[in-house]
Amino acid sequence: MRLLLDLGNTRLKWAIVSADSWVARGAVAWEEDVAAALAQAWRPPRQLQQIFGASVVDAAREAQIERVVMEVFARQVAWVRTPAEACGVRIAYAEPQRLGVDRFLAMVAAHASEASPCVLAGIGTALTLDALTADGRHLGGLIAPGPLLMQQALYGATARVKPYQPGAIRDIADNTADAVVSGCWQAVAALIERFATKLATPAGGIQRLLLDGGDAASLLPLLGVPAELAPDSVLRGLDVWAATPASS
Template sequence: MMLMVDMGNSSLKWAFFDKGKLSPLERIPYQSNNLKNLLTQAWLRCNIPPRSVWVSNVAGPQKAELLTQWITTHWGLKPIFIKTTHYECGVKNGYENPAQLGVDRWLALIGAHHLEKGMLCVIDCGTAVTLDILSASGHHQGGLIIPGITTMRDVLLDDTYALAHLNKILPQGNDKQFLAHDTRTGISQGALYAVIGLVKYVVNTLEKQGNKIKLILTGGSASAIKSFLQTHQHVPDLVLQGLVVIASQSL
């Protein structure tokens, strides 16, 4: 049994890989000062410790060190932190400096390439929204980054004095109310449409060039946009699936 861990900017996601299958994705929000307690609550209930721990980390060295200390103390293991490379598991990095591509995006591309054939548009909706295009042969064509739905909304609510008193409600992708009739909803819907507009613009542009695109969605806010997109595959554990591909190759 192996443990796959995705350390994002605002939450920790994990699943156990055993007998060729991933367990259901689990998620906890965290900050640096409560990570150890959260790990104890979440992982000490495991009846059998994993034989290895594979990690995607975009949360920085401090959280990585806390995670390493906990795993070493409780399980006697040293976690394996994956790094972005030029080429891995059939996927070629499209960045001029491969290391600049976030490891979560890299793993999502690897996971997507092994799940689906053809040209892919991989969209990760989290603190940021990242959009990456992968050719049928596994060549990363490049990508785009914008603030996530919650990030865009919170920037306005937090930094604008007149809006600071408004409640912060995550948009649920409800298309029944196309235009808002209050400021809070206007901000939420505007952020939502900004993401949808980016996705549709990129897909339409590529399709006009003769490409057939398959959409793959992942990330905590993917559910907010998926009802606005006609054809897509929603894979909440896509980064972890990329970890599984790399871990399985190393066995």
């Protein structure tokens, strides 16, 4: 049995896995009392053989999670860092460690589930896009603000564009609140579509497009190209990593 930890920008997601089944899972936002929430969720402690973590946050929050894990399970966290090649995936970056481990593990999960060309879009605080070939070769990707971060940046940089009421996503807006929300969400959708279209092949058309992240479900209906949700991709990639002999 193993514990998997995904430390994202907004929240921490976790899963306890036994063989091929997820025994327990949960999430906690960083604005909450993370230590107390996890200690309660993990008790009574299970007998774990492995604990793997993936993190895009600072060292202080990693250390906080390490302390909770040690207190509850009396075990160390094995942090996964992006390698040049592992689990059938080969990273395009000349300095692989500069690629977010969340992006690497999402590609690992996608490649393990189906060896086909795909585009991966992570829609959260940031928008990340990556292209992966059928044989696991990472072609590269893009990073942009996510839709909510884009809205916050616009509000912060302007004097009169303010959220005086909740906005709604529309094709064309007749008020400022709707215009801001619609513009940001449609901009993200358009970038995803452009990225996927650029990688389309004459024979096969647009490749498999997989969406994950906190805002993936909200974005899916805005896309004009076929796409599917691939939830918990970082945790699923961690599970593949943990089951690979070289990682243990």
